[in-house]
Structure formats: structure tokens, C-alpha cells
Amino acid sequence: MTEPTFETDFWKDAQARKIWDDIVPGQPRKTIPYTLTLEAIQKYCRVVGDLHPLYFDEEYARNSPYRGLIAPPAIHILLMFACTPADDWMRSPGTVNAGQSWSYNIPARPGDVIRLQARALDKFIKKDRLFAVHDNVFFNQRDEVICSGRGWTIRPV
């Protein structure tokens, strides 16, 4: 399966993105569905040095309790950007990740069509920094929750 093309220039569309002042807590964010490939899973695994056979060895995985290849829990790192359009404020250059909190239900698998429900959850000022909190739930094609989580970001000024 060919990987779709993603925008890699985060300056493009920068003017179209919401700044901290425009972010409305509770407001949904636009998202796009994404088909998760084995290639994308393994690319992520390699860069974090995680070569567990549940992600690479089909026979091992088939004989495991998972009964097939899976993605590691932290695959939401990729899913977040894969499911987020180019003009979303998550991509504003200079966005600093301050913290994350994620809960995991079932693993994502190669071939899953991932859907993201996302919204701004909160915004606040702390130590002279502008924070925004985003809230996210990833589902598979059977509407089963894969994982849900929040991210605290410091907005660029």
C-alpha cells in the first residue's frame, strides 16, 4: 500500500491556523481518517528502537494472545498528525509539547482505518506562558476505542 502524501512544511498554512486567542475550549477540531499501514507502524517502531516481534514477526504475533501483528500503544504519536489537517493549530511552528496523558483500550493493527475525534479542551496562562489542552479519541473502523488522551502545549507567540 502506498503511503499518502503529508504536508511537511509546517510554515505552509501557518496564517490559516488559530492562535491561542482564537482557540475555544470545547470546540471540535476537524480531523481526517487515516489507514494505518504495517510500513508506517514499523517505521515508527524503528525510530524509537522498539523491534518487538509483535510489531515485526507475523508468525510470532499470530501465536501470541494478540493473534496477529499490532501497533505499539504509543502509535497515537503518528496517528495524531496523520489524522490532523494541515491548517490545524497543533501544527503551528513553535508549538512546545509540555505533557501528555493517554489511556489505552485495544491495540491498533495494520490496515485499521483510524478515525479521530478531537477538540480543544482548555486554555490557560501559567508562568507567563500560553497553554492549550487538546483532547483526542482514536477509533478503528469498528468504532472501537483504541486510545484516548490529552496533550498540554505551550502556544507560540
Place this chain on the structure above:
Amino acid sequence: MNSAFEAVKTGQSIDGTPFSPTRESIRDFCEASLDYNPLHLDDNYMQGNFGKTHFGGIIMHGMNNFGVIAKMLTDWLYPQGGVQRRLETRWKIPVKPGDTITPRATVTATRKTEKSQWATLDVQVTNQRGEVVAVGEAMVEFPG
């Protein structure tokens, strides 16, 4: 019920695999995560100030750190039939090319519920200077 849970004790430590980011690994993480924020690839941009923060050069993605912590947890859990259920992290100081970070977790509590068995852990990631770069909490399940 999963009998491995009986061996999980408060105070028990889990050591993760050290990770040494390079400029290349950070660039690879951009490609694998689709996160091309210039914080991670543009040295000129990183000479500027970010509010009260000055980084002075590109930094590793915080989520790379998250992935390193998650690997520590799953490496410990999979052989025991355990499942990573939650991970919360806060980034304390940036990680740069040339650093080596090492995650460690300590079991803080165990708990049986009506339907399953759980443990909570404190997580800490330190760099080669012993500085704490990330802290967090995890919750894991040892289902039947």
C-alpha cells in the same frame, strides 16, 4: 487471573533501554510521526527565543521520549501477559542530539478490582548528566 501480578511489588524498579538521539534520528522521527515542527529540524529558527525559553538548537520530540518510556513498559509487560493502560508524562527539560536518556519506572501501588489486577508506577527519564528530563505516571493491567 494472571499469576504474574502476585510477583509485582511496591518499590520494584523497571529499567528501560537507553536512547541516544542524533540529528538523523530526530529527522527520522519527523518522518515516522509526521511532526515536522521546525523545533526539531531548523537550527536557524531555534536560535530565536520562545517566550521565556531559549533552546539554542534543535530539540528531540517530546513524543520520542514518550515512545521510549512506552517501550520500557511493554518490554516489561508483554512477557508477563500485562497490558499498558495509561501513561501520563510531563517534559521537564529538552533533550538534544548527543544526549543519552534512560527511562526508569518504580511500582508505587498494586490493586485488585472486581474484574482485574492493576499496578501504578512512577516514571522518570534522566539524561547522561543525571538531570531529570521527564516525569510521569503509568497504570498497567494484569488481566486474567
